[in-house]
Amino acid sequence: MSFRPALRRVVRQAPFLLIALVLAACGRDYPQSTLDPHSDITRMVDGVFMNTVWWALGVFILVEGALVWAIFRFRGKPDDPEPRQTHGNTTIEILWTAIPALILAMISVPTVRAIFKTYEEPSGAEVVRVNVKGHQWWWEFSYPQYGVTSANELHVPVGKTVFLEMDAFDVIHSFWMPQLGAKRDVFPNRKTTLWFRADSAGFYPGQCAEFCGTQHGRMAFHVAAETPAEFDAYIKGLQATGTPPAPPAAPDTAKRVGTAGVTTAALAAQTPAAAPAADTVAGSKLFAAKGCVGCHSLNAVKFSKGLIGPNLANVGARRYIAAGTLLNTDENLAHWIQHPWSVKHGVLMPELGLSDADARTLAAYLRTHTGK
Amino acid sequence: MAPAADHATTTGLDSRKMAIWTFIGSECLFFASLISTYLVYRGKSLVGPFPHEAWTSPAGQHFEPILEIKLVTVGTALLLFSSLFVVIALNGAQRNRRGQLLTFLGLTIMCGIFFVGMQVYEFTHFVHEGLKLQTNLFGASFFTLTGFHGTHVTMGVIWLITMFILALRGKVTPEKALNLELAALYWHFVDVVWIVIFPVVYLMK
Amino acid sequence: MTAHADIAHGETAHEHAHPGIGTYVKVGVILFVLTAAEVAVYEFGYNHAGAGFGALLHPVVIPVLLVLSALKFALVAMFYMHLKQDSRLFSSLFVFPLIIAAVVIVALIALFAYHYAFQKLIH
Amino acid sequence: MATTAVEHAHADVHAHGSKTGLWSWITTVDHKRIGILYGATAFVFFLMGGIEALLLRIQLGRPDNTFLSPEMYNQLFTMHGTTMIFLAIMPLSAMFFNYMIPLLIGARDVAFPRLNAFSYWVFLLGGLFLNSGFLFGAAPNQGWFGYANLTSNQYSPGLNVDFWMIGLQILGIASLAAGVNFFVTVLNLRAPGMKLMRMPMFVWMSFITQVLILLAFPVITVALILLMFDRFFGSHFYVPSAGGDPLLWQHLFWIFGHPEVYILILPSFGIVSEILPVFSRKPLFGYAAMVFSGAFIAFLGFGVWSHHMFSTGMGPIADTVFSLSTMLIAIPTGVKIFNWIGTMWGGSLQMKTPLYFCLGFIAMFIMGGLSGVMHASPPADLQQTDTYFVVAHFHYVLFGGSIFALTAGAYYWWPKMFGRMLSESLGKLHFWLMLIGFNLTFFPMHFVGLLGMPRRVYTYPKGLGFEIYNQVETAGAFLLLIAFLVFIWNVIRTTRGPANAPADPWNGATLEWAIPSPPQEFNFAEVPVVHSRDPLWETKRERGGQLPEPVRVSGAGIHMPHPSYWPAVAAIGVAAVFVALMMLPKLGPAGVVVAVAILFLGVFKWAFEPA
Incomplete structure (x- = not known):
């Protein structure tokens, strides 16, 4: 029987394997991990969760241990004499009703405290307010204090409280930022809120968590937590799109890169190339002629409300396109404009039947819109 | 739906009677859900007509409060009396008083038919006034709640008519009075549901 | 009022000592009176709420209506549906779902009222 | 368990010979045959749901996969969930309700045999209807x-x-009709002497399940009716632009949906509570506590529904109330688990296949319960809800729980139902493959969920670290397929083999083991009289050992209900009414009239047919 020693070896190593897994979960290989909190709210939630985990682990070891012990200890043979016929034991039954109740009390106290904390409404001039709106299948972020709007890339300042007031344009979605603010559903007929204070800069992925139709699977977004100075520059850039025509800006290769999610190679790939002026004119014409303007605005300040496509005022500088799905390279951008359904089948952006050249021209044109 | 074996039941109670009570218990949750829906949407309609308030549309069309309390009070009374009649009919069946059975069963059916008629009139009237299932949340939840109650009344009427035909043929004997009792229990339940709906929908502003 | 009898009770399930017609009619009259009272409460509590009895009634119309309705409900259930005489089991088959139903209705009303109040609180 | 002849002679005598052929199955009102129909149908649906799951797992096996289109993926995950809940686990439980409840309480049939047939036919038509969407690509x-x-x-x-x-x-x-039927059956058709507190635990848990069905299903019915009115007739119950509130759907759905979870698991609790004592050769530990904790779980089940909705932002007070009530449920559930271990403690465990699956059930269910407590805490749930962590949790409860227990029940009662013993060695192979496959499939989901993978996504990108977990899960899913192929092979082999099952192969404690395997149409030639909770053990103790093999008797003089096809006609009427509603724009009201006519014909013929 070589099975037993092998089993024993596995059992002995199991805790180490488990710890290795948990450690790995905290590392940078998992940019969307809930176990790697980067804000006060998610740290608190993590604390509540880990408290439960430790209690659960204790219960798990005791109860599964008792089960396994019973299986090996009380194994019988068919011709064994009948075991003692016990029907119950009041003392022990009361005990194993009371002990779980006590453990649950230990779990519920921090839980209730955290519930009330998550529902607090931060106030004060320092609070950055963001209105989040879920659309099929992208996210709209607007800053009422600054009068600008953007999509799919939420910029927030590190160290300041961010207060999100959220609703949906069409169906129910759920706004989930695992490392910064946990999640909250967004509804077409009511406001919900989330708040958090990011404590370290980074580029954090997030995703819609409530099934919302065909492309629910590719309704992602990113949160860029940056220094207050960078955040101010970002807002100013968006505000500047309110006074077009903006001259094509030089690409900002010095843009901060977060700790998570984007590799250097990817960054290099998405560095926008400077577009020649002729292309800009042609692109602008195409943007109108092909009907892009029907759904998209290139102005983060003055735009008609209720457009069903994301605001593209700074699309040239976003790291991802197609709601966090594609890296924002020239090639990807052109491909996405030309064949949106090959990337996200069923998406509301129609296949316009653009030629390769048109797609490239449009991509180059959009590249010039960096919101800077 | 006859029981499998004729031997006495464990509880000494008839299985069919127990079944109808179980069914009634289940129906409580059905109507509770409909009533909840009505109450949750009370006052949430965006456009009129409204149950208790007058309303003028942006286009200038004026609507009076739509509910007809007097008419429905008559309907309510009819349903209450029908409950009384059916229990007297059952009494007749149990004591083998054929005349009492047929008279009061007939009266019950008449009351039921008049109630349904009242509701049909009410519904058509509302539609003429401009309140449809599609108009607003009040219309949707009102028609659904009272409509499903009305469907139950209709089912009850069909059941009672069946019993009436059996009674005419002399098949509702004291030994088989239970068949009528089952129908009567269902009928009373439909009545108590209306006892809840009447004040909740019509009398509470 | 209880014409129900202690006679030969409960040998078989089929012979319950159901009350007589007199009781049924009495209950019917009470039901009729209660219904009239309901309509009267509506009439005075809302349409004559300006002064006198109506003014007194106005703030409590809904609870009064609920009590009257519950009374009617109980009367029909106890006398016409014979729960007063029949096996207690039938009563529990009715009352337990009624409790759950009441919990559902009250909880939903409370939850939605709370939702909306909470919405106002946010804004 | 003494037996007395309480049966009256009947004038109406007909032979209880074997009736075969398709027609005999269509017209059957025998609870055992209907049970087998339920089981066979549900197992086919279970395999379909399993294949759907496999396709989902193939799609998720690697990032940015294009094996399935998003449209197809969404259909498959919807049908997988719907099928497993409504067409697999519930009717597999219904198979045991049908076959076992009358046997366990010493009855000849259910209270309303024709209503029982009606339930099955409605279930079958409903299941076919639900799946027929695939034929239309919709x-x-x-x-x-x-x-x-x-x-x-x-x-x-x-x-x-x-x-x-x-x-x-x-x-x-179908569920409501069956709910009424089994509720009355348990209350009213128990053998003399079988008081409520002497009922086998499976009967108790099934009884509580019927209560849940009866009180929960009307709520989903209303929710669906409102949706139907919205879609067919243009009302606005759930349409926000007209003031409707989508949250009302969520509340109604979960008022049903949470009790539904207990509808899926309580019968399994019952099965395990039957099997463990038999193979521990020791009575169930803490019988009364088991009954009350089951009832308490069911009762609390109606007061916790909003814990599925913590992320909707109901406000701190509602969150707190529903969080605490949810945690409270852990207590009676814990009592059940401890009592099962208490049953084994000091026993003499007979390591047979049914026991293996029971032990697997307990071990897996503990894990499902513990992860459940983790998201009973709303702040933690804000991270976990709608992620694979929740998928892991409820698969530990419904697969590790329900499916393991139902499989245990299948191995345990197979000899009684078919007169043949399933192979022990194949059974144990099945168990180990299933246990390993199950954990490979679902354990990594805890991690991948916590690492940020949401549910119901048709694909995921590279670079988030989900790849390795998903690969392991997909491999595990194929192992599960192999496990069930072993089971099917076991069934085929056994069915081809000789009828080798004695009446009482496991040294059982309950009434069904006193009669031949498989039972005769009338179950008990003489209605048993019960004096204790483990009536057969008591009898065996009194007589000093195993009982002689029971003999088959003619059964002349025992009145059993006649077969009838009217329940099936009524069931067709029910389905036709709904189809006519759906086709209203095409067929017009005439369709509805015809459908209602079929329904009334079926019901009236059935009602006035002699028993």
């Missing part, structure tokens, strides 16, 4: 939870949602 695609307002005409214009909401309404009727 299977339901909005998730088994069907959250409004995604289900509105505007956002789901096709027939997909129609197939779902109509199918579920048909299935609801």
